[in-house]
Amino acid sequence: MELLVATTNLHKLEEIKNIALKWCKKDIVIKGISDGVDIEEGLDYKENAIKKASYYKKRAAFVCAEDSGIELFSLGGAPGPLSSRIGGDDISHKTQRELILYLLKGMKMELRYARYHAEVALLTEKEVRTFTGFWYGYIAKEERGEEGFGYDPIFIPENETKTVAELGNEYKILRSHRAMAFKKLFEYLETNY
Numbered sequence: 001m002e003l004l005v006a007t008t009n010l011h012k013l014e015e016i017k018n019i020a021l022k023w024c025k026k027d028i029v030i031k032g033i034s035d036g037v038d039i040e041e042g043l044d045y046k047e048n049a050i051k052k053a054s055y056y057k058k059r060a061a062f063v064c065a066e067d068s069g070i071e072l073f074s075l076g077g078a079p080g081p082l083s084s085r086i087g088g089d090d091i092s093h094k095t096q097r098e099l100i101l102y103l104l105k106g107m108k109m110e111l112r113y114a115r116y117h118a119e120v121a122l123l124t125e126k127e128v129r130t131f132t133g134f135w136y137g138y139i140a141k142e143e144r145g146e147e148g149f150g151y152d153p154i155f156i157p158e159n160e161t162k163t164v165a166e167l168g169n170e171y172k173i174l175r176s177h178r179a180m181a182f183k184k185l186f187e188y189l190e191t192n193y
């Protein structure tokens with residue numbers, strides 16, 4: 001089976017391929033697809049994921065797309081689905097991390113509680129279905145580590161002291177929001193197709 005993953009983010013695609021190697025028992029070939037179009041995103045992860053996948057619907061029998069973000073509980077869940085857009089469209093991930101660190105400046109660890117949230121949409125000839133994954137943790141007080149992307153250098157998973165960027169990609173694909181959502185998708189494909 002071929003599964004088309006609609007994404008412009010090569011880090012995500014690499015992660016999804018590694019997640020499949022770890023979690024998927026079915027023989028699935030994962031291919032990334034992107035026409036380079038910027039599909040406008042709203043405030044609902046599921047809708048955004050479905051919208052991204054729908055754009056490529058006619059290209060394959062199985063198409064999926066993911067929308068994700070980081071949610072800070074002390075900021076009412078912000079930035080959420082706008083995680084890739086905070087600070088403007090052309091801003092670097094580093095500046096976005098600095099913005100988050102600034103917003104939480106001086107806050108104690110318990111007020112830095114946060115989670116990653118991923119929604120994956122699967123489109124087949126028969127149906128549209130979504131799969132959810134969460135990863136809980138805390139925003140660090142400073143950046144640490146080199147691996148991963150986006151907010152990984154400032155996200156410390158629950159029960160850890162290191163950031164995801166320090167813990168590394170092998171650690172991440174076993175536990176992340178994206179890993180949990182895709183694990184559910186792979187299990188669904190295994191039992192239903």
Ligand code: IMP
Binds near residue numbers: 041067068081116152
């Ligand atoms: P989108 O799903 O492409 O709209 O972007 C999600 C944004 O959320 C990314 O650009 C990152 O800023 C953030 N994000 C989502 N998942 C991760 C992750 O696994 N690590 C770090 N940042 C993430």
